[in-house]
Amino acid sequence: MTGPGFPRHPLALLIMASAIGLLTACGDNGGDSAAGNDNGSGRQQAAPAGRYDMANGCYAMRPLSGGRYVAKAADGSYQASSATLAGAEPLFMKPSALGRYLLSARDSSLLTAGSQITSAKDASDSSDWVIEGNGDSGFTLKPLSGGGSLAVDAGSGRLQLAATPARFRFEPATGCTAFPEITVNASGDSFKGTLGDGPYKGQVLGFADAHVHMAATDFLGGAHYGGPFHRFGVTHALGDCKERHGENGRQDLVGNLYETNPLAEHDTQGWPTFVDWPAAHSLTHEGMYYKWVERAWKAGLRIMVNELVQNEVLCTLNSTGHLKPQNCNEMDTAVAQVQTMHDLQDYIDAQEGGPGKGWFRLVNSPAEARTVIAQGKLAVVLGVEISHIFNCNVRYGALPGLPETHGCDEGTVDTQLDRLYKLGVRQLFPVHEFDNALGGNGIFDGLVLNVGNKADTGQFWQTYDCPDEEYYYTAGALMTTVPGAFDSEDPLSTLLRQIAGGTAPVYKSNKRQCNARSITPIGRYAIDRMMDRGMVVDLDHLELKMKSEVIDMAKARSYPLTSTHGGHGGISMTQARDIFRLGGLIYDYKGNGKGYAAALKKAEKAHVESGSNFPFAFGYGADTNGMGAQADARGGDAKPVSYPFTLFKGPQWGSEFNGIKPVVFDKQRSGERVYDTDRDGQAHYGLVADWVEEVRIEGGDQALSALYHSAEVYLQMWERALAHSKH
Numbered sequence: 216m217t218g219p220g221f222p223r224h225p226l227a228l229l230i231m232a233s234a235i236g237l238l239t240a241c242g243d244n245g246g247d248s249a250a251g252n253d254n255g256s257g258r259q260q261a262a263p264a265g266r267y268d269m270a271n272g273c274y275a276m277r278p279l280s281g282g283r284y285v286a287k288a289a290d291g292s293y294q295a296s297s298a299t300l301a302g303a304e305p306l307f308m309k310p311s312a313l314g315r316y317l318l319s320a321r322d323s324s325l326l327t328a329g330s331q332i333t334s335a336k337d338a339s340d341s342s343d344w345v346i347e348g349n350g351d352s353g354f355t356l357k358p359l360s361g362g363g364s365l366a367v368d369a370g371s372g373r374l375q376l377a378a379t380p381a382r383f384r385f386e387p388a389t390g391c392t393a394f395p396e397i398t399v400n401a402s403g404d405s406f407k408g409t410l411g412d413g414p415y416k417g418q419v420l421g422f423a424d425a426h427v428h429m430a431a432t433d434f435l436g437g438a439h440y441g442g443p444f445h446r447f448g449v450t451h452a453l454g455d456c457k458e459r460h461g462e463n464g465r466q467d468l469v470g471n472l473y474e475t476n477p478l479a480e481h482d483t484q485g486w487p488t489f490v491d492w493p494a495a496h497s498l499t500h501e502g503m504y505y506k507w508v509e510r511a512w513k514a515g516l517r518i519m520v521n522e523l524v525q526n527e528v529l530c531t532l533n534s535t536g537h538l539k540p541q542n543c544n545e546m547d548t549a550v551a552q553v554q555t556m557h558d559l560q561d562y563i564d565a566q567e568g569g570p571g572k573g574w575f576r577l578v579n580s581p582a583e584a585r586t587v588i589a590q591g592k593l594a595v596v597l598g599v600e601i602s603h604i605f606n607c608n609v610r611y612g613a614l615p616g617l618p619e620t621h622g623c624d625e626g627t628v629d630t631q632l633d634r635l636y637k638l639g640v641r642q643l644f645p646v647h648e649f650d651n652a653l654g655g656n657g658i659f660d661g662l663v664l665n666v667g668n669k670a671d672t673g674q675f676w677q678t679y680d681c682p683d684e685e686y687y688y689t690a691g692a693l694m695t696t697v698p699g700a701f702d703s704e705d706p707l708s709t710l711l712r713q714i715a716g717g718t719a720p721v722y723k724s725n726k727r728q729c730n731a732r733s734i735t736p737i738g739r740y741a742i743d744r745m746m747d748r749g750m751v752v753d754l755d756h757l758e759l760k761m762k763s764e765v766i767d768m769a770k771a772r773s774y775p776l777t778s779t780h781g782g783h784g785g786i787s788m789t790q791a792r793d794i795f796r797l798g799g800l801i802y803d804y805k806g807n808g809k810g811y812a813a814a815l816k817k818a819e820k821a822h823v824e825s826g827s828n829f830p831f832a833f834g835y836g837a838d839t840n841g842m843g844a845q846a847d848a849r850g851g852d853a854k855p856v857s858y859p860f861t862l863f864k865g866p867q868w869g870s871e872f873n874g875i876k877p878v879v880f881d882k883q884r885s886g887e888r889v890y891d892t893d894r895d896g897q898a899h900y901g902l903v904a905d906w907v908e909e910v911r912i913e914g915g916d917q918a919l920s921a922l923y924h925s926a927e928v929y930l931q932m933w934e935r936a937l938a939h940s941k942h
Contacts, residue, residue, distance in 0.1 A: 260387050264350045267569030270310045273391035275303035278367050279353045279382045285374065287320055291334035294372040300386060308385075309394040310565035311343050311446040315359075318344060321392050328361035332374035338447035353382030395449055395486070397506040397885045401904070403878035405513045405574075406863065407591025415871055419588040421517025421926040422907075425642075425779035425802050426598075426836030427900075429503045429521045429559070430552035436534030436541045438469040439840070441485065441501025443508070444562045449886075453485040453504060456492070460499070464491075469533050470499035472663065473842060487886025493899040495845040502839045505563055505575070507885075507901030512574055512593045513878055514862055514904035517926040518584065518834070519593055520642055520751075520779070521556060522600040523549035524841060528649070528667045545601035546631065553597065553638045560595075579639050581933045588926065598642030598751070600841075602671065605631035605741065607652035611674040621652040628741045632748065641933075642751035642777075645742055646761070650676070653741050655732025655758035657784010661694035665720055675720050678728035681759065681785065687801070687821060688778075690759045690785025691727040696720055729785070730758040734765065746774050749940030751933055754794070756783045766793045775799035775935045780836030780843075792825035798935045800928060805835035807846040807896065808909020809853060812918050819921075834925030837900070845897035849909065855893045858882050860908045867916040871923070880904050 263269040276285040283295040284303035297303050306326065307319040317338055318326040324334035325342040335342055340360035348354035356365040357380065364380030367373070410418050428434070432442040440459040445452035460467040464481035471479040474496070481497070482490040492500035508516075530543035542548070556577060563573035576587040577595050584594035602608070607623035635643075646656045648664055649671040658664075658676060669675045681691040722728055734742075742765055745752050752769075754762050755778050762784070769776050775797050778786060781804035786794075794801055801821070803814040815833045822831045839845060862868075864877035883890045883901045890898055892905035910918050 262350055262387060263354075263385050265569070266314050266346045266348060266354060267565070267572075268350075269308040269316070269346075269385050270566055270568050271394075272308050273305050273388050274308055274385040275300055275305060275388040276383045276385060277303070279384060281367060281372070283372065284386075285383075287334070291324065293326060293332045293374040295367050295374070296372050300388065303388065305388040305390045307391040307394050309448060310562075311338075313561050313565045313570060314347070315343055315345050315446075315565075317342055317394065317447065319392065319394050321390065323392055323394075328358040328363075328365075328376055332365065332376070338451070343446065348382065350384070353384055355380040355382060395886075397449055397453075397504060397901075398883075399506055399510045399513060399901075400881045400883050401510055401513045401878055402881075403513075403876055405515070405591055405878060406875045407589065409585075409589050410871055413870060415924070415927075418924070418927045419517060419585060419930065420871060420875075420923055421515045421588060422922045423518035423520075423802070423834035423925040423929040424511075424516060424805075424837050424903075425518070425520045425777065425800075425834055425929060426600075426838050426841075427503065427519060427521055428524050428600075428838070428840035429508070429519075430555040431524055431840040432501075432555060433541075433548065433551065434524060434530075434840070435469050435499070435526060435842075436530035436532070436543055438467070438499050438529065438533040439501070440499060441504070443501065443503050443505050444559055446562070449504070449506075450486050453489075453501060453885075455483050455485060456500060457483040467499055469529055469842075470497070473498050487888075489885055489888035495847055495896040495898055498842050498844065502845070502899045504899070504901075505559065507883075507899050508593075509574065510880075510883060510901040511903035514880070514907050515923060516593055516903065517588045518596065518929050520596045520598050520836075522598040522642070522644075522841070523552040523640070524600050525549065526601075526648060526667075527603060528670045544606075545603040546606050549599050549601060549640075550634070550638065553640075556595070556597065577639060579641065581930045581937070584930055584933075594926075596642060596751075597638070597640045598644070598753070599635060599640055600644045600647055600753075600756075602647040602649040602651055602656070604643065604645060604647070604651065604653065607737065607741070609650055609652045609672055611672050623652040623737055625737070625740055628737065628744060632741070632744055636748055636750075640750075642753060643745055644753050644756055645738060645745070645765075646758070647756050650730070650732050652735060653738030654734040654761045655730040657756050657758050657762075657782070658691050658694075658728060658730050659783050659785075661692040661722075661728070665694065676728075677731040678722055679731050680723070681727045681729040682787075685788040686785055687788050687791035687817070688782030688786045689727070690787070691729040693724065693726075694720065694722040694728050696722040696724045729760070733758055733761045739764075739768070742768060746772060746936070746939070747941040749933075749937035749942045751777055751936055753777050753779055754782075754786070754790075755780055759785045759787070762786065762790055766790060766797075769797055769799075772939050773797065773935075774939045775932045777932065778802070780804045780838050788821065788824075791821045795822045795825035795827040795829070795831075798827070798829040798932060800832075800834075800932050802834040802836050802925065804843070805837040805846060805897070805906075807849045808906055808911075808913040809849045810846065811835065811906075811910050811922075812914035815914060815918055815921055830924070830928055830931065831921070832924035832928035833921040834929060837897075837903075839900050846906070848893050848896040849913075853893075853909075854912050856891075856905055856908050856912070858891070860905075862904070862907060867911055867919060869916050869920050871920070880908075 284297040286297040287304040309317045327335035327342040343359045344356045363376030366377035366381045440456035525545040525548035527543045534541040563575045567573045578584040587594040609621045649668045776799040778801045859881040
């Protein structure tokens with residue numbers, strides 16, 4: 216989570232100040248896996264051998280005893296009454312989870328349990344069926360609620376619930392109405408395997424996104440609307456955000472603050488119209504629905520680092536403002552989001568035909584990642600990006616210089632680090648947006664985050680003038696301050712600034728300010744323990760001097776470090792060269808294709824100047840779903856993306872792509888909305904594929920090579936971390 220473009224609107228400060236008062240007072244086409252089955256096209260599929268095999272297929276049901284097919288009566292009830300397959304009701308089998316299905320009729324109603332088996336428009340536990348058995352002995356069906364299993368009345372043939380289940384066969388049928396779903400709009404299979412010859416022999420091919428927030432469904436106390444999946448499908452995952460954001464979006468407090476207009480409104484409807492969201496600057500709406508990510512995977516995404524995220528201050532503010540108190544503890548939220556990621560993996564497996572068959576795989580090591588990528592799948596790494604890492608928050612005294620308090624010691628660090636590691640977390644931010652017991656955060660916004668730091672820690676930031684030196688990422692920020700207060704350099708003004716800084720935001724207004732809080736003893740201990748375990752340590756969000764102190768720790772053990780989404784707080788050129796020299800990586804915050812080409816040149820130059828002996832490549836950190844604005848369209852005189860476009864084929868695709876089959880991408884369609892990168896920018900994650908075409912246009916073969924080797928370079932960095940660990 217970053218949040219570039221924080222509000223400068225004067226009302227924002229007033230609202231945040233009021234909130235602090237509240238807080239203190241309260242204490243497709245052929246590329247679609249689903250469309251590859253019947254989807255109403257009349258295409259036949261095989262009879263299922265197991266309970267996962269009917270995923271997204273079109274089938275008729277027939278009880279093993281009696282021999283008649285299940286048909287739908289005029290009153291919406293179901294009975295085994297048809298002597299022929301042609302008279303049966305064709306049912307589209309939409310997985311809701313592994314081994315569970317929604318059975319959707321031609322009129323899109325769902326087979327639902329009740330006093331009798333009937334049709335319902337809306338999904339519920341009564342229409343979510345657990346299927347057991349196999350094709351030889353037949354299948355049983357039991358709803359999540361309703362008591363009993365699906366059976367057939369011996370006299371009337373009507374379907375009903377009973378203690379003793381009937382067994383059914385599923386026979387391939389035609390004429391289904393497809394269950395609503397977003398399409399990938401890509402033709403061709405994504406590549407698999409490792410490179411077989413030349414200088415890259417044995418390496419993986421593909422690009423890395425080292426920073427996203429795909430599990431942020433409970434983010435910020437309900438401020439975030441939507442999810443990457445829902446057991447009842449896209450209409451529930453991406454429906455109408457009015458339930459969270461109110462009529463016309465007027466209750467989208469956090470999103471409106473970030474938009475610099477607390478009174479902003481938006482069209483709340485998602486599926487099928489998607490009028491106002493997702494959009495590049497729509498920060499509190501889902502941008503990583505799994506079918507959008509699938510499109511990026513087809514374009515060659517092979518490493519994704521999902522940062523488990525929360526901001527306790529904004530979570531408490533939003534849940535209090537909506538009178539829906541939630542558990543906003545950042546560690547608890549991070550742990551809960553681990554389960555979300557496993558549920559997502561299972562859901563994708565269910566869509567693809569069973570456990571392990573999906574393209575989305577959580578990994579715990581570079582070796583696991585290499586295996587997954589060789590299979591042509593996406594390797595997903597878990598990270599954590601929160602301010603209260605290990606519950607190591609800090610509370611300052613009422614004035615600068617008074618003792619701070621926190622409940623964090625070495626035992627706490629060891630216990631909580633072990634907790635996260637066992638859950639599969641492998642990448643960590645020691646500090647996020649506010650100061651904590653480990654050290655100070657890197658200042659990049661001089662208003663809203665400073666108010667948040669006051670709410671979180673009891674003090675506004677204490678600062679110093681950022682050094683005048685060459686920067687890779689600019690350090691600090693010009694602070695919002697009491698106008699004209701204590702700007703001079705005399706000792707009295709300096710003293711008054713220090714005193715007032717504990718109770719009011721008073722800074723020199725003409726110099727960029729860096730955070731005076733650097734690494735603490737418990738911070739050194741925690742980062743040493745991270746390195747001992749071979750964790751990927753991200754320097755983004757650390758205070759400028761703290762970055763140097765952590766780099767010095769890394770130098771002592773030849774340990775690689777990363778910056779994955781823009782530095783946050785600044786990175787000097789000296790620090791950047793040290794990162795490269797240690798075998799670490801700097802992947803920029805993801806811009807558009809033109810921005811990537813420019814950032815690549817800067818990174819290549821710093822890598823060469825560092826004298827690094829390690830390979831160079833250049834991925835990105837998109838920060839999608841993390842309150843960070845996504846890239847706008849290139850605009851200007853940029854050569855437009857011409858649809859459909861083809862990846863992996865053509866003169867600008869280097870020798871490493873020899874033998875790889877092309878994949879053709881058309882404009883991405885979500886319901887009734889069709890997206891175009893030259894109009895919409897990076898409105899959602901499905902447009903990453905279109906962004907790759909922008910990169911080809913703007914940077915040619917050099918940019919494509921740097922991008923598609925970024926997954927390999929990430930894995931080599933991770934392997935070096937493990938090699939220099941004690942784990």
